Amino acid sequence: MVNKDPFYLGRLQDYYALHRLIPSYAEIASLVGVSKQGAVKFIDRMIFAGYIRKGSGGRLSPANMFFARPHVGRAPAGFASPATEALGDAITIDEYLVERPSSTVLVSVRGDSMIDAGIHDGDFLIVERNTNPNIGKIVVAIVDGDFTIKYLRSGSDGLFLEPANEDYPNIYPETSLDIYGEVVGQFRKF
Amino acid sequence: MVNKDPFYLGRLQDYYALHRLIPSYAEIASLVGVSKQGAVKFIDRMIFAGYIRKGSGGRLSPANMFFARPHVGRAPAGFASPATEALGDAITIDEYLVERPSSTVLVSVRGDSMIDAGIHDGDFLIVERNTNPNIGKIVVAIVDGDFTIKYLRSGSDGLFLEPANEDYPNIYPETSLDIYGEVVGQFRKF
DNA sequence: TTGCCAAGTGTACGTTCGTACACCATGCTG
DNA sequence: CAGCATGGTGTACGAACGTACACTTGGCAA
Structure with a gap:
């Protein structure tokens, strides 16, 4: 048997x-x-x-193996590598994407101003609340009471927001810049 | 208190x-x-x-609420809607993305041939094994023993594969088309 | 063929679990 | 002020749990 x-x-x-x-x-x-x-x-x-x-x-x-999903790696050759090594120690997609559950929220994306960063209308973003993210990160900022997703950049006049779509202009804050959090992940269903 | x-x-x-x-x-x-x-x-x-x-x-x-993450909706106005309505009944990102665990695998993306569909190099795809997907879906096909991610299209000469990047050509199979599965979701960490 | 290891059964036992009941302190409401 | 719901404590108890030990069966290798 x-x-x-x-x-x-x-x-x-x-x-x-x-x-x-x-x-x-x-x-x-x-x-x-x-x-x-x-x-x-x-x-x-x-x-x-x-x-x-x-x-x-x-x-x-x-334990870990209980959740392991077959992962077909980047290797050209075929179906090898049943491991989930590429996901690190994470045992679920959730754990891979969300490192700090208590300070993490989901945000739905509206518009295509970040499309060159692979962020499309309707996507979900994993956002860690953090009002002081590093320069260069994708952030959720509050502009005129509305959320907006942009790159955080630093220029000669201080911080500003840069979209990932050449059809949109940079946003230079008039007074101060309200940052809601940092975008740490993204997911989407087809 | x-x-x-x-x-x-x-x-x-x-x-x-x-x-x-x-x-x-x-x-x-x-x-x-x-x-x-x-x-x-x-x-x-x-x-x-x-x-x-x-x-x-x-x-x-x-139970459900135990996993619910605050979801900041599309609404322009602010921080309302603590619900996860947009995620349907799913209580984790995992459950939202993976509907049929037993026939689902993860695939790492290499290259930028699907970049206009928001699929970038290094992304993870959720792929349901299914050798007969519908026309128009994004599929994982096997071409020359290698995986490739493309749109499945139907033309006058039968099925072919179309990239989402104008720098790449369509792929017309010489004999038959080996489909590994259908891409049902995608996620990425920044 | 003999021997052994792995997989499974049956029974027994002490511990821990979930539950129940009585009771106390606090704060809000009529 | 009386009444009462709420959040909390202490104690007690039967049931279900995880564990241990002895035994059986089947497949495979020496």
């Missing part, structure tokens, strides 16, 4: 997708159709393989 | 980010600095507010 662990793991992943919780050994047992001790042995294997972790009190939680 | 629940919730979210597990009542108690029964009451409030769910055996798991 072939190795049934991938099938077991699939059941576990389905359950997790539904409940966001790794069930108890007894529940795993009935979920995959083995005895409670069979489940214990199975989970031991999953822990060894890096799919599952054990928290305090022996409670189970998913 | 102000409402301390947001502070409690923050502790819980930090813990969850670390362990991917809502701790037991006893652990919550020591985490936020109240008694076990205080934790029970607090969790009751969180359940009522939609932040936490209860699974089998009374075990706690995060």
Whole structure:
């Protein structure tokens, strides 16, 4: 008989997708159709393989491999590299994009003033609240009470905002520049 | 005294980010600095507010609101709309972008042949395996053993691939066209 | 063929968990 | 001022949990 662990793991992943919780050994047992001790042995294997972790009190939680999605790398050759190395330690897209959840908001993009930076109308931006970002970053600024997404530049007259679209002019603040945050990521659905 | 629940919730979210597990009542108690029964009451409030769910055996798991990130909408006026309506029912960026985890892979983008579609060098694409996508979609095709990202078009001589960059030519397959999957999403870190 | 390891079953046990009930302090409202 | 909802504490208890140990079965290698 072939190795049934991938099938077991699939059941576990389905359950997790539904409940966001790794069930108890007894529940795993009935979920995959083995005895409670069979489940214990199975989970031991999953822990060894890096799919599952054990928290305090022996409670189970998913580990990195549990979320790993096949990543087809830049390599020209084909389907190699099942790893998610390129994503670093992140185990979900969420974790890759959002480093500081408590100070992060999402912003919808309207208009095409940043299109040369690959930011299109309808995109979502991941914005970290930070009123003092570095020069050169893409920032969310508040101009006339409205959000605007631009590059933060520094000129001889101080800071100004530069769009990534030659059809739009630079914005030079009359008094001061209100920065809402820094754009750290972007995503879009087709 | 102000409402301390947001502070409690923050502790819980930090813990969850670390362990991917809502701790037991006893652990919550020591985490936020109240008694076990205080934790029970607090969790009751969180359940009522939609932040936490209860699974089998009374075990706690995060619910929709637990992941909700403030979403600053398209509205010109300001910081309104804490809701994530624009993301639909998705509670994480992951769930928004990946609808069918089992048939989804990530692909790194190399080159700028799709730059007018907002797909830049270094971006990640969410690709659903599907060898028969609809005309007009962005697809991952296999040409000469290499991946290539292009629009799938239909002409008088059958299917062909069209880049989103006028510096690149259309690709007309000599025999047949190998489609790996359809590009359903994209994300990038700045 | 013998031996061994891996996968799975059954039973038992101490601990921890979630739940319930009684009670206290605070602040707002009629 | 009385009343009451809210947030919190302390104690108690049965159920469910994770763990441990002994045993069985099947496949594979020596």
